[in-house]
Amino acid sequence: MSELLTALELRDAIAAKTLSSTEAVRDCLGRIEKYDPELGAYLLTFTEKAMQDAETVDRKIAAGQPVGPLAGVPIAVKDNLCTTFGTTTCGSKILERFAAPFNAHVIERLLAADAVIIGKTNLDEFAMGSSTENSALRKTVNPWDASRVPGGSSGGSAAAVAAGLCAAALGSDTGGSIRQPASFCGVTGLKPTYGRVSRYGLVAYGSSLDQIGPLTRNAADAALLMNIIAGHDPRDSTSVSDVMAKKPDYLAELNQPINALKIAVVPELIAGAEPRIRTAIENALKVYQSLGAERVEITMPHFDYAIAAYYVIATAEASSNLARFDGVHYGHRSAEAGNYIEVYSKSRDEAFGPEVKRRIMLGTFALSSGYYDAYYLKALKVRNLIRQDFVKAFEKADCLMLPVSPTTAFKIGEKTDDPLQMYLADVYTIAVNLAGLPGLSVPCGFDEENLPIGLQIITDAFTEDKLLRIGQMYQNATDWHKQRPEL
Amino acid sequence: MSNQIDRQMVERVALLARLELSESEIAQFSTQLSGIVDYIEKINTLDTDRIEPLAHCLPVHNVLRQDEPLSSLSNEAALANAPEQIEGYFKVPKILDDNSGA
Numbered sequence: 057m058s059e060l061l062t063a064l065e066l067r068d069a070i071a072a073k074t075l076s077s078t079e080a081v082r083d084c085l086g087r088i089e090k091y092d093p094e095l096g097a098y099l100l101t102f103t104e105k106a107m108q109d110a111e112t113v114d115r116k117i118a119a120g121q122p123v124g125p126l127a128g129v130p131i132a133v134k135d136n137l138c139t140t141f142g143t144t145t146c147g148s149k150i151l152e153r154f155a156a157p158f159n160a161h162v163i164e165r166l167l168a169a170d171a172v173i174i175g176k177t178n179l180d181e182f183a184m185g186s187s188t189e190n191s192a193l194r195k196t197v198n199p200w201d202a203s204r205v206p207g208g209s210s211g212g213s214a215a216a217v218a219a220g221l222c223a224a225a226l227g228s229d230t231g232g233s234i235r236q237p238a239s240f241c242g243v244t245g246l247k248p249t250y251g252r253v254s255r256y257g258l259v260a261y262g263s264s265l266d267q268i269g270p271l272t273r274n275a276a277d278a279a280l281l282m283n284i285i286a287g288h289d290p291r292d293s294t295s296v297s298d299v300m301a302k303k304p305d306y307l308a309e310l311n312q313p314i315n316a317l318k319i320a321v322v323p324e325l326i327a328g329a330e331p332r333i334r335t336a337i338e339n340a341l342k343v344y345q346s347l348g349a350e351r352v353e354i355t356m357p358h359f360d361y362a363i364a365a366y367y368v369i370a371t372a373e374a375s376s377n378l379a380r381f382d383g384v385h386y387g388h389r390s391a392e393a394g395n396y397i398e399v400y401s402k403s404r405d406e407a408f409g410p411e412v413k414r415r416i417m418l419g420t421f422a423l424s425s426g427y428y429d430a431y432y433l434k435a436l437k438v439r440n441l442i443r444q445d446f447v448k449a450f451e452k453a454d455c456l457m458l459p460v461s462p463t464t465a466f467k468i469g470e471k472t473d474d475p476l477q478m479y480l481a482d483v484y485t486i487a488v489n490l491a492g493l494p495g496l497s498v499p500c501g502f503d504e505e506n507l508p509i510g511l512q513i514i515t516d517a518f519t520e521d522k523l524l525r526i527g528q529m530y531q532n533a534t535d536w537h538k539q540r541p542e543l
Numbered sequence: 544m545s546n547q548i549d550r551q552m553v554e555r556v557a558l559l560a561r562l563e564l565s566e567s568e569i570a571q572f573s574t575q576l577s578g579i580v581d582y583i584e585k586i587n588t589l590d591t592d593r594i595e596p597l598a599h600c601l602p603v604h605n606v607l608r609q610d611e612p613l614s615s616l617s618n619e620a621a622l623a624n625a626p627e628q629i630e631g632y633f634k635v636p637k638i639l640d641d642n643s644g645a
Contacts, residue, residue, distance in 0.1 A: 153624075154624055155623065155624060157616055157620040157621070157623060157624075158616075250599070250600050250601065251600075251601050251603075264598060264599040264600075290608060293603075293606040294599065294601055294603065294606075296601065296603070300602075300603070358589070361585060361586055361589060363582075364582060364583045364584075364585050364586045365586055367579065367583060368583055368586070375560060379561075382561075383626060384625070384626070384633050384635055385624070385625060385633060386624030386625060386626075387624070387626070388626070389626035389627065393636070394636070395636055395637075396635050396636045396637075396638050397561070398563070399635060399636060400561040401561045401562060401563035402563050404560075404561055404562050404563075405562050405563045405564060405565070405568075408562070410568075413562055413564070413568070413572075414572065414575060414576070416560050416562065417553070417556050417557065417560060417562070417572055417576060418576060418579060418580075420556050420559050420560040421548070421552075421556045421576065421580070424555075424556065424559060430587065431583065431586075433596055434586050434587060434591065435583075435586055436596030436597055436598055437589075437591035437594040437595070437596050437597070438586045438589060438591065439596075439597045440594050440595055440596065440597035441589065441591065441594060443597060443600065475575055475579065476575075476578055476579055476582055479579070491600060492599070492600025492601065493600075517600070
């Protein structure tokens, strides 16, 4: 039963003692045992620790002691977030047995909020991918249709939330990795503004693009999680201080609609999606119009260059970040290595998967002598043009709305042989990362095969409070987000 | 413009990236990376002469803190995941040969 509740409802029920955390966590673990062998959402579950943590919360509540804002609620975290308990694998053979010596900032924040961390979810290796098929450790399927991918790279987190195998989850988003799986699995996903959530303890992929965020049943749960994970952390020098951008209470005004909401749309972008998705987005816009919103048509002349710029910038950063996997400090070391160069090159060849190697190669190429100006520097300039498109958009409107993905969840194996086709699937999400903006994915319908469709809403930097209120307006008027897959 | 990421280029980049690729990987990456770089080439159709490069989106630079010692990982914790260690150090194969002198 407790799997039907949102994180907020579950927290309130536990605090009011109408349900114990022990019951909620036991239910959740029972569902994982029953459904996860087929779904493959988790790489690891903390059965004993989770039950102990739940009992601790129940004891505190019974004794009338104060508890945190997520007390007793089972939460899943993507397995690129460092935890001192269990392994942190990034879905990679190179880290298959890696035990992190510290907790990520967001893990510390969850524990301080008395959340029960129930397990670590599957992902594309090092978060590089759009389908979770690049995990070297496990296959995850879409809870709505087991022949299809859950999206990626936070596919395990999205599948776990959709299937009721946790109350909410954390993921990371470098080019769409929270929003796209949220859309494919019919859940709500928020990629916060770059700098809003500390990346300390998030295994780096593209450091100027990566951001941690929540995957939840609704916008209110995303607000609840943002209250916990957002805020300054001196250990991440790109984590903003309260002076620069004050952290609001994301729940405080959530139910207040935005008056005279102006929504920007780019007709060519909507036209690029599958027909059923176009219809769903148009219908969502009509819902907003019926709530008093105004539609403003704009152009984004450089949007079309986002994928090309992204795959230079993200892979360049990845090639540098992943240099740390050297077979010396931690992770896999080749048994075949004779000299010290081979310790690096054989260890890396043996333990990185094909997509990770491809991106390291592409990034190394873009940064190499003779190509740096033509690709890397050029891509950074294009990035500036893309950001300027957004600046102009927000002069005319409060938010931009577009699809999350041009298709619904595709078949497992459909795009694995053609990496470029897989990259093109990120067409609607990538520009947001390049511009460092917040983006929200909310369920807005189903296609003819009963696969979920997502609406993407983008607002200006550090306005997640407004973004979530815009999402909440829609979820107060519709019930797409309440639909659950039959397992 | 069509980019040929040929075998020689793949081998050069793999050396820079410290990846000892197999024969089949070299062939596959040559084809796939050529296709991807051809696609990426579209950024070179834009005029960016008067545009500044944007490395990240925050108006922050050189974030400093007080120069105060803070706690850090113990030697034991830092070595706990090392594939090989010896007497409190990471262990690697010999880097200088016996005749390199000094």
